[in-house]
Amino acid sequence: MKIGDMCNREVVYIDRAQGVIAAAKLMRERHVGDLVVVDGGVDARAPIGLLTDRDLVVSALAQDALDLTRLLVGDLLTRAVVSVFEDAEVGEALRLMRVHGVRRLPVLDDDGALVGLVTSDDVIDYLAEQLSDLALISTSQRRREEKLRP
Numbered sequence: 001m002k003i004g005d006m007c008n009r010e011v012v013y014i015d016r017a018q019g020v021i022a023a024a025k026l027m028r029e030r031h032v033g034d035l036v037v038v039d040g041g042v043d044a045r046a047p048i049g050l051l052t053d054r055d056l057v058v059s060a061l062a063q064d065a066l067d068l069t070r071l072l073v074g075d076l077l078t079r080a081v082v083s084v085f086e087d088a089e090v091g092e093a094l095r096l097m098r099v100h101g102v103r104r105l106p107v108l109d110d111d112g113a114l115v116g117l118v119t120s121d122d123v124i125d126y127l128a129e130q131l132s133d134l135a136l137i138s139t140s141q142r143r144r145e146e147k148l149r150p
Helices: 020-030 053-063 090-100 120-148
Strands: 013-015 034-038 047-052 104-108 114-119
Touching: 013 020, 020 034, 020 053, 034 114, 047 053, 047 104, 090 104, 090 120, 114 120
Parallel strands: 013 034
Antiparallel strands: 034 047, 104 114
């Protein structure tokens, strides 16, 4: 399966120049645990990082920030974004997640523009469905056998 068929295309994103308080409020309003961070330049849909609720706690609140009102989203970005193209297979996304130790990948179109987000939970849901189908084979086979040879 292609990642573009699996990813969530309703991505919430924020500019790196926004404050972390605005980011936290946006997460709360949209009921999400992560935001795709973009730069406000020409292509504001090209991801430059991810900001998670965990980043807010570990990098902002737990660091005894003196003035959270001055702290910007871009200040919390600690590594380059790892992304995947929408035509990549599930296995490639899993490999990227494992190698880079991330649970979320921005999904890009051929031009590098953000089109979605895939998470480890999305992949688990997909694989669970595949395993369920596999588990049903033996039951289906038995029923078919019973009908053919009563």
